[in-house]
Amino acid sequence: MRLVAIGRLKSGPERDLFERYAARLRPALEVTELPPSKGSVLEQKRRDAAALLGACPDNAIVVALDEGGKALSSLKFAAMMERWQDSGRPIHFLIGGAEGLDSSVIERADAVLSLGALTWPHMLVRTMIAEQIFRAQAINTGHPYHRDTRPD
Numbered sequence: 001m002r003l004v005a006i007g008r009l010k011s012g013p014e015r016d017l018f019e020r021y022a023a024r025l026r027p028a029l030e031v032t033e034l035p036p037s038k039g040s041v042l043e044q045k046r047r048d049a050a051a052l053l054g055a056c057p058d059n060a061i062v063v064a065l066d067e068g069g070k071a072l073s074s075l076k077f078a079a080m081m082e083r084w085q086d087s088g089r090p091i092h093f094l095i096g097g098a099e100g101l102d103s104s105v106i107e108r109a110d111a112v113l114s115l116g117a118l119t120w121p122h123m124l125v126r127t128m129i130a131e132q133i134f135r136a137q138a139i140n141t142g143h144p145y146h147r148d149t150r151p152d
């Protein structure tokens with residue numbers, strides 16, 4: 001399982017929080033950080049997209065993080081994670097840079113996931129997806145970390 005992101009997560013509280021969740025994940029969540037590209041907005045998006053997709057093997061399940069994607073419940077995300085893991089294919093989560101994801105990434109993606117309609121900075125997106133993967137793991141193993149106690 002791999003997270004591929006544009007930009008570097010520097011030492012500090014954001015990185016500590018990401019690592020707190022990432023350390024709990026089985027299989028491990030490897031991280032590939034790619035340098036932000038230069039050029040016009042369009043060029044940056046295209047170059048970032050080429051780098052992001054270039055980091056994914058052909059058989060990868062590509063999960064693009066984009067605010068325009070599908071906002072799933074944690075239970076639905078957990079069910080998808082279980083299916084993806086059962087497929088035996090490597091799962092790659094993709095996070096865009098300052099200019100967001102190019103349409104070529106959205107087209108290649110097996111799933112486009114939204115963490116809500118708000119735009120989040122990439123370092124928070126990393127932590128949020130790591131936490132949701134951990135939550136999915138807890139749901140799929142019956143661990144009490146996830147309490148499904150909302151009203152019907």
Ligand SMILES: C[S@@+](CC[C@H](N)C(=O)[O-])C[C@H]1O[C@@H](n2cnc3c(N)ncnc32)[C@H](O)[C@@H]1O
Nearest residue numbers: 065066067095096099100114115116118119120
């Ligand atoms: C700072 S945001 C980029 C914003 C960019 N201007 C745009 O319009 O997409 C950096 C990356 O974080 C991720 N991201 C930000 N907000 C998100 C959300 N609500 N849901 C899912 N991913 C999000 C996306 O991968 C995005 O490319």
